[in-house]
């Protein structure tokens with residue numbers, strides 16, 4: 001966890017909002033009131049006590065209660081399913097509404113003349129936040145678009161080559177990897193990871209798979225699993241893979257913002273990201289990362305031309321998109337950085353530990369995912385001991401919702417069976433997590 005700015009100050013949030021007024025409309029008379037942001041007055045921004053570590057701040061309920069006031073929260077249910085997509089904070093939502101109004105007012109006059117310049121600004125913002133260069137980032141609609149394009153357009157699969165994925169990978173990406181292998185008459189192998197694992201066990205299992213399949217050419221590597229939040233040692237696995245000539249496509253859909261990291265911490269050439277999960281952008285924003293000099297093996301999107309194979313943007317064909325979502329990227333990143341990526345990660349870890357530490361003393365509960373802190377994050381899963389079928393998980397999800405007022409989601413991709421995923425957000429309180437703990441105890 002790097003030492004990030006821990007300052008959630010009024011000044012920073014004003015900066016967040018200020019990003020909205022920065023559209024590139026140049027013609028005089030067109031920048032009217034609807035493009036100006038003015039949503040600052042009724043929001044109270046909490047101050048972080050000086051010298052407090054992210055881990056100590058994570059336990060400060062009064063601080064996080066103030067942060068929660070910066071979000072609209074549904075009443076009547078404890079929602080512990082925030083792995084689907086994130087929530088915009090109120091300042092980001094204001095930015096999005098203003099951007100929507102502006103685009104809807106200016107229409108093609110804005111889009112034809114100025115949108116490209118604003119897309120560039122948003123791209124630079126994403127690149128800076130990830131520690132990448134702007135030309136290494138392409139904005140997409142979601143991580144699926146980013147990763148599907150990488151898999152589909154991978155062109156280096158030859159005779160007797162094998163592709164690899166694991167049971168903890170995202171279901172749609174496993175299928176796309178399988179499709180890639182079948183469509184080129186090559187072999188795909190699925191490696192099974194244990195229901196709970198630590199970093200060394202994961203490295204050992206990947207290494208064994210590399211030994212067992214010497215013709216491996218391409219692998220999918222997920223930073224944080226959507227099944228149970230297991231964190232994979234991406235940099236170490238990618239290094240071993242590189243030494244053996246195996247290309248890596250990294251799925252960071254769930255990790256960016258849930259964990260605090262830069263692209264160089266991963267050591268991969270290609271990765272897909274979401275901003276609409278933990279960065280808190282509007283829905284419909286993802287990113288594709290392609291390291292400079294790594295484009296050779298990924299074809300341009302069909303019909304796109306890139307004579308020198310050096311232009312990452314030719315790997316995606318976006319067409320008409322939600323202009324306002326793209327325009328809101330700087331505001332979302334500014335807000336995320338104002339809270340502090342390290343503070344967010346620590347708060348989410350703390351909320352997870354509130355229930356996993358209790359669950360460890362419940363013999364009827366099996367916790368899945370990371371065996372240690374390094375392999376874990378805020379997202380985690382559980383099931384009733386021995387209850388691994390889809391029906392078991394459906395029944396448990398319904399009981400949690402209807403009997404205990406706790407909303408969760410079932411996951412069914414693991415080889416070990418189905419489970420219930422628990423994903424708090426930073427605006428979830430310790431008291432709400434206790435409602436889950438009470439429910440888990442009552443499930444005995």
Ligand SMILES: Cc1ncc(COP(=O)(O)O)c(C=O)c1O
Pocket residue numbers: 083084142143144145170222224225226251253254274
């Ligand atoms: C690990 C992982 N990969 C990929 C995806 C796909 O994300 P999206 O639907 O935003 O493209 C998700 C979504 O939950 C995910 O958790």
